[in-house]
Amino acid sequence: MTASNKNKTKHVSYKKWGYLFLIPFFLVYGVFSFIPMISTFYYSFFENYMSGLKEIGPTFVGFDNYIKLFTEGDLLKYFENTIILWVLGFVPQIVISLILAAWFTDTRLKLKCSGFFKTVIYMPNLIMASSFAMLFFALFSNNGPINLILMNAGIIKEPFHFMSSTAGARGLIALMNFLMWYGNTTILLMAGMMGIDTALFEAAEVDGATPSQVFSKITMPLLKPILAYVIITSLIGGLQMFDLPQILTNGKGGPDxxxxxxxxxxxxxxxxxxxxxxxxxxxILFLVTGTLSIWVFKAITGQREK
Known part of the structure; x- marks a missing residue:
C-alpha cells in the first residue's frame, strides 16, 4: 500500500439518512394533504350534492360553482365578517404582546417573578376553543354573572343581550381570540427580541437614545422577520376562524x-x-389566503419584485 493511499480517509456520507427520515413526512403530507387538495380543486368543477336520499352528480359544470358563490350567496359578506373579527382580535393582541415582550426582555427593569407571569399569560392558549366559547357563553348570557355585576353596579338597568347585538357578539369573539393567542404571540416576539445583539442597545444608551427611540429605531426594524411570521400565521388562523363563533352562536352566525x-x-x-x-x-379561500400572505410578507419585509 502506497503512502498516498494510507493518507486517504474514508468519507462517510449521511445524506441518504436525511432523505430517509424525510420519507415519512412526505408520505403523510401526500396522503392527507396534497392528494385531498388536488381532489378538492378537481371536484370544485362538478355539480355534486344530495337531494334527500338521492345523489345528484357528479356532473361537470365548469366554473358554475364559482359564479354561484359570488352571485347567489353572501360570500363577500362572510369574508368581511371574517376580516373584521380577525382585526378586532389581532390589533390589541399585537399591541399588548409587543409591550409585554419589550418589558420581559428589558434587563434594566429587573422584573421579579417574570417566569411566573410568562406562564400565566400563556395558559389561556392551552384551553380548548370549545371550552373557552362555552365559558364566555355562560358568563355573558342574559342571566349570567357579567350582566348581574353590571346591574348591581348601576351601570345598566336591564340585562344587555350580548348574543343579540352585532357589537356584543363580535366583541366577545374578538376578546376570546385575544385572550387565547396573545400569550403565544408574546413568546414569539420575545424570542425575536432576545436574538437582537445587545451591543446595539448599549451603543444607543451611550448615545443618549430614549427607550421609545430604541424601540422604534432598533427593535422594530430588526423584529420584522418575526413580526411577518406572527402576522401571517395569525391571518391564516383568522381566515380559518370557526370553532369560537360556531359554538357561541350555535352555528347560525347571529345576529343576522x-x-x-x-x-x-x-x-x-x-x-x-x-x-x-x-x-x-x-x-377561493386558499387563493385569498395565499395572496394576502404574500402581500403582508412583502409589505412588512420591504421586498419588492424586480
Whole structure:
C-alpha cells in the first residue's frame, strides 16, 4: 500500500439518512394533504350534492360553482365578517404582546417573578376553543354573572343581550381570540427580541437614545422577520376562524349572520353534502389566503419584485 493511499480517509456520507427520515413526512403530507387538495380543486368543477336520499352528480359544470358563490350567496359578506373579527382580535393582541415582550426582555427593569407571569399569560392558549366559547357563553348570557355585576353596579338597568347585538357578539369573539393567542404571540416576539445583539442597545444608551427611540429605531426594524411570521400565521388562523363563533352562536352566525365566517359558510355546504360548492369555496379561500400572505410578507419585509 502506497503512502498516498494510507493518507486517504474514508468519507462517510449521511445524506441518504436525511432523505430517509424525510420519507415519512412526505408520505403523510401526500396522503392527507396534497392528494385531498388536488381532489378538492378537481371536484370544485362538478355539480355534486344530495337531494334527500338521492345523489345528484357528479356532473361537470365548469366554473358554475364559482359564479354561484359570488352571485347567489353572501360570500363577500362572510369574508368581511371574517376580516373584521380577525382585526378586532389581532390589533390589541399585537399591541399588548409587543409591550409585554419589550418589558420581559428589558434587563434594566429587573422584573421579579417574570417566569411566573410568562406562564400565566400563556395558559389561556392551552384551553380548548370549545371550552373557552362555552365559558364566555355562560358568563355573558342574559342571566349570567357579567350582566348581574353590571346591574348591581348601576351601570345598566336591564340585562344587555350580548348574543343579540352585532357589537356584543363580535366583541366577545374578538376578546376570546385575544385572550387565547396573545400569550403565544408574546413568546414569539420575545424570542425575536432576545436574538437582537445587545451591543446595539448599549451603543444607543451611550448615545443618549430614549427607550421609545430604541424601540422604534432598533427593535422594530430588526423584529420584522418575526413580526411577518406572527402576522401571517395569525391571518391564516383568522381566515380559518370557526370553532369560537360556531359554538357561541350555535352555528347560525347571529345576529343576522354578522358573525358568520368563511369556514362556517363552508361547513354549511359540507353539512348539506354540496361537495361541489364546498370545493369551490375551499379553492377561493386558499387563493385569498395565499395572496394576502404574500402581500403582508412583502409589505412588512420591504421586498419588492424586480
Amino acid at each position: 349572520r354578522t358573525t358568520m365566517t368563511l369556514i362556517m359558510y363552508l361547513n354549511n355546504h359540507l353539512y348539506s353534502k354540496n361537495y361541489g360548492m364546498a370545493g369551490a369555496l375551499s379553492v
